[in-house]
Every structure is written in C-alpha cells, then in structure tokens.
Amino acid sequence: MLLVYSDLFRRKSLLVMFVAWPYLTTAFMLIFGYAVGSPRVFIERVGVDPIQFMIVGSYLLFSIMTVVDDIMWRPIYDEQLGTLPYIVSSPTKLVIHYLSMPIPRFIASVVLGATAVFPVMIIFRGLEGLLIGAIVVLLSLISAAVFTPLATAVGLSLYTFGGENWRAINVIRPLLLIIMGVYYPRWLMQWPLYIVSSLMPPAHCIEVIQRIIAGLAETYTVLISLVLAISLGVLYGSPMARSATAWERKKLEVGVKT
C-alpha cells in the first residue's frame, strides 16, 4: 500500500487534480445550469442549494471513478508496462490483486476530495456541515466498495470477449454518470431510468446522500437503500469472480504479452 502512495505522491499533477476535480466539475455544472435555468427553480424542485448538491455529486463521482478507473484500466496499464506476466505468474490470485489495487488510491481520493465537501458544507450549514460531510465521506466509501464487483465484472468481460472493442470502456464512464444520478436527484428520475439506476449498487447510497442534504431522509428509506446497495454488491460478486477466471483463461490461451 505504501508503494502505491510512493508512486502517487511522485505525481504532483495527480495530487492537484485530486483536490481540484470536484471544484472544477461543480463550476462547470453551475455555469451550464445558470445559463439555462435558475437556481431558485432547482431549490424549489430539489430542496437544496445547487452548489451543495453539485459539489457532493462531483466528489462522489470522483471517488467512485477512481476505483472504477483503477479496476478497469489496471490490466491494460500492466500489459503496456510489461508487468502483467510477472503478476500472472505470481502465486497471488489475479482477482485479489486487482481488487486490492484501487484501495490506496481510493483512500487518497476520499481524503483529498474531502477538501471540497467539508468547506462547502461548513459554509452553508455551519457545524452541522461537519457531520453531513462525514456522512458523505462514509457513504462514498460504501458506494465505491459495493460498486467494485460490478465494475470488475464489466471491465474484465470487455477485455475477455470484446477483443479490440474493449475501448467501449470509454463509453462506460459517461453512462455511469447519467445512470447513477450523481448530478440528478434520483427521486425525480423518470421511472425507466430509475429502474435501470436501481441495478447499480452505488445509486442507492447516492440517493441516501442526496436525501440527507435535501433534508428528505427518513430512517427506514436510508436503511432500505443501504441494504439494497450492499445486497447488490454481494450479488455481483459471482459474475466478478467468473469474469476474472474467464479473463485469466483467455490470457493464458493467447499468451500473456511480454
């Protein structure tokens, strides 16, 4: 884990991005939003100031994407670097290796990304903002953890069965952005999109966070959402394990690139 941090902290631009990303995407969303609508309409419909909503959304998206990127791109990265043969030929199971790889980067993104959530929440809500910020950080950890099996299953299946079409992985990021509803209150989604969104484990955590900052959270809905998120995460465990096995098998059939 320390080695991943050594690698990370030697990339200054990456650290700057960790801190700046939530602010930049929030600014983009607000500039776009103010150009086509009014913040008052947003407050009336959602029940919370758009700055709070968007900064939390950007932070969530960034935290989850860090994990997804690590999981989805890591095999390609290792193949390009030439490290893949040494990883495959080690006694460590591939799926365990790739699941553990995002943990240090994710922790860094949560800690550094929190530099966006806490200040904004404290400015808008005072001391209560600290508590809300802590809940957001905790739920973002759960979101990323429950999303890992699905992301692994999708990523490795694309590498296994997609051939050269693995680049479709580039489409997945914006798709997630829309489906998970980080920038859109889930309870206002149209029902077909809401159903699709419900199949994504982190979407339930995101709804909890959105309801908390909008003051719409009720104990039982929070609990149900968390149970749903964790259950879906566990449910996707089996496809994840299968996709990892299939990917390794395919690699061994065609030969691990050196």
Added chain:
Amino acid sequence: MSEAIVARDLTKRFVTKKRVGLFRNYSEYVDAVRGVSLKVRYGEVVGLLGPNGAGKTTTIKILSTLLLPDSGSASVCGFDVVKEPQKVRRNIGIMLSVEKGFYGRLTGRENLLYFGALYGIGKNELEQRIKYLLDLVGLNELGGSDRLYEEFSLGMRARLALARALLKDPPVLLLDEPTLGLDPPSARKIRGLVRELATKEGKAILYTSHNMFEVELVCDKVILINKGVVVAEGTPEELKSRIPKVRTLELHLNSFPEDLLSEIRSYGLDVREPTQSSDGLYVLRILAKRPEEIVDDVLRLTASRGIDVVKLKIEEPTLEDVFVYFTTAEGVEKSGTQ
C-alpha cells in the same frame, strides 16, 4: 543431476482474425511450436537458439505458465505446467524483457518490494533478500537501489530484472534474451551471474539468445529451434562436429595469379573467390572436412608458382555456422535424417 524442466511434444497454434472490408473476417493460423521436446537438468544452462519467430518465447511462456499449450506436456520441478500452475510458479524465476516490466515511478528497491510481496515473501526476509540481490547484480554500486526505475539505463534494467527473477530463490530460471541490447560490461555481468547461478547454486536455467558467442560461453547444452521444431541439440562442440564442410583453410598470399583459382578447383577443392586484406595480401579460403590433409598439397602448389604464403590457419566452425546451417533450408532438410 536430475531433470528440472521436461517438455514433451509441445504444440501451440495461434489464430489471428483478419478483417476484410467492414463485416467479413477470416482467420490466419500460425504454428508457433510444433512438437518441441526438451530437458534441462539442475546445475545446467541450456540455450534455446533460433531465428525470430522460431518459437523460443512461446516455449518459455508455456514453461512459465503464461501460455497454455494445445497439446503435449511440460513439467517444472516435477509439477505439470497446465494442471499445477501455482506450484510451478513458486519454483520459477522469469525474465522476459530487459527494457520494461517495472513501475517507472518506483525505485529499484521499491519495485522489488512490490513483486516480493506479490510472491508472498515475508517482510523481513524480503528486505534481506533484496539487499543481497542488489549487491549480487551490482545495482547498489550503480545507485539503482534508490533511483527511480524510469531513470535506469538498459543495463541497470536488465540487472533489476534478473534480481526479480531471483527474489524467490527459485531452483529454475527462465531467461528470454537477458542481454538483448546491453552494453558489453552489463552483458558480461549478466552472463557471469547466470553461469555462477548454475554452477554454484545448482539452478536449472533455460536461456534464449541470438548471440552465438554468448551462448557458447554460458550454455552447457544448446537446442536449436526453427519454425517451431527442434532441429538440433547437443553441446556446442557436438553441434559443430555435425555440420559438414565448414572447416576452413585460410591462406594469406602475397600475389594471386588469375588462373590459380581454377587450378585449385581442378583438384576438386571447394575454394572461394579471394578477398584482399587491409595490408594488401590476398586471402584465400578453402573449405574441407579435414583441411590439415590438404595443407601440404596446397603449399607445394603455391611454391611451384612462386607465391609466398605469409600466413596460414585452419578455422574451426563457430556456433554461428551451426545456427545458420540448421536454420537454412539445407540444414532443415538434413536435420531430418540426423
């Protein structure tokens, strides 16, 4: 010495899809290895030689559990590479590329720590092992321990790759062109280490290379592979003795009358067109199975023509001659009958 690596009739066919137009595909088949069999004993360095695309790397990949063979069997330290890959992995050290295979933003030591952890080596043992290996491959004295990998020269990269292959202290090493592109001091260091590891530590080493000089220096036995088939194997000396007409009688003459060539040929000797050396002498090469038997006749002939023989030597065939012979059409045809 017992056998550490045994491969029997390994075959591997690769299929590549080629696209024609927008929607039509067709498949192309390449037989990378076609019935390769080999054995490597503990304490022995075996060189796997062959031209590009001969199947050397494919064989190494199969033995290192990075590629499944279509048929045939192979075992490393008694473990089957297909049925017991995890056990094989615990017993091998691999070096597949000199110029890459590490994380650029980590130092040499950190990279070894990372791979050591991946190999399941305990922290204290790993620290000691890394210190020993960095000394062994000479990276400590080059400052490679605390320098970022992306700043390493090619020679340093090769040394680090060898150190990684030795992390687990495996009884078997599979080295794919470990000196490719290295400067002479680095290549010499690697060669020396490989030889030492086999002789002193009893490791079984399979070593691929294009460098004949190096293979002759390092390897106890050589396996020549061409188009996926083993075309010859034996010690370098045995292989040299198997190629016909490659010993050469070389004469350096002070003059060369035009008709001398045809006169020598009239005795049924295989003589090549003369070349001129930098000191103005004519260099004549006569190929014969036993050139020492024709020396007297040739000297008598030159003396009768008033030509001075300034220098005379008999050249033994090199491993390069063996390589060229067995990997060209002539050699391939004959190797089938040997």
